[in-house]
Amino acid sequence: GDSVTQMEGPVTLSEEAFLTINCTYTATGYPSLFWYVQYPGEGLQLLLKATKADDKGSNKGFEATYRKETTSFHLEKGSVQVSDSAVYFCALRRGGTSYDKVIFGPGTSLSVIP
Amino acid sequence: DTAVSQTPKYLVTQMGNDKSIKCEQNLGHDTMYWYKQDSKKFLKIMFSYNNKELIINETVPNRFSPKSPDKAHLNLHINSLELGDSAVYFCASSLWTSGSHEQYFGPGTRLTVT
Numbered sequence: 402g403d404s405v406t407q408m409e410g411p412v413t414l415s416e417e418a419f420l421t422i423n424c425t426y427t428a429t430g431y432p433s434l435f436w437y438v439q440y441p442g443e444g445l446q447l448l449l450k451a452t453k454a455d456d457k458g459s460n461k462g463f464e465a466t467y468r469k470e471t472t473s474f475h476l477e478k479g480s481v482q483v484s485d486s487a488v489y490f491c492a493l494r495r496g497g498t499s500y501d502k503v504i505f506g507p508g509t510s511l512s513v514i515p
Numbered sequence: 516d517t518a519v520s521q522t523p524k525y526l527v528t529q530m531g532n533d534k535s536i537k538c539e540q541n542l543g544h545d546t547m548y549w550y551k552q553d554s555k556k557f558l559k560i561m562f563s564y565n566n567k568e569l570i571i572n573e574t575v576p577n578r579f580s581p582k583s584p585d586k587a588h589l590n591l592h593i594n595s596l597e598l599g600d601s602a603v604y605f606c607a608s609s610l611w612t613s614g615s616h617e618q619y620f621g622p623g624t625r626l627t628v629t
Contacts, residue, residue: 433616435617439556442622443622443623444519444605444607444620444621444622444623445558445605445607445618445620446619446620447617447618447619450617488556490558494616502560502563502571502573503560503616503618505558507555507556507557508556508557508558510556
């Protein structure tokens with residue numbers, strides 16, 4: 402079945418460091434890919450998305466590129482801030498119009514220290 | 516102007532009790548979801564309704580029963596609560612016809628069963 406794998410956390414970085422959170426997926430067809438972020442004590446919110454191969458999603462300094470050849474959607478940010486401390490979830494949804502669920506990865510916890 | 520709201524935010528109860536969690540969205544969305552997040556942050560879909568019709572029903576004990584009185588509301592009733600039901604429950608909504616499949620999450624209900 403479809404699945405999403407993320408690098409295990411927790412990840413601890415100093416402020417202004419470069420961030421990469423790896424995400425790979427297994428899915429049939431051409432899924433849409435997402436990164437959601439969950440700040441402490443809150444629900445998830447969409448950070449960025451990409452719907453087809455080679456698309457780059459970006460938001461708030463974060464970027465991820467849909468790589469079909471490597472089935473990956475790695476999240477990157479050039480300079481993290483303390484306020485980026487959160488849990489990051491990679492997710493996919495299979496293409497098509499049928500009612501289908503979004504499959505979430507296990508989440509990667511990020512702590513940014515001053 | 517809360518988009519997706521849940522009540523209560525915290526729920527502490529004893530084993531064997533019956534409890535309900537309510538969810539409302541004011542985004543005009545047509546699809547709503549219930550997720551369970553365990554202590555390791557793993558997110559699992561439980562149910563989804565589209566226009567009040569159940570479309571996703573994962574392997575969840577019969578003690579869990581969702582009800583959607585209208586498109587803007589999705590409630591979750593849990594009978595005979597067990598220790599393993601302790602988790603954070605998130606409601607989410609999306610507009611299926613938009614094609615974006617972005618889900619908007621509520622703030623969560625932390626259920627503690629003692």
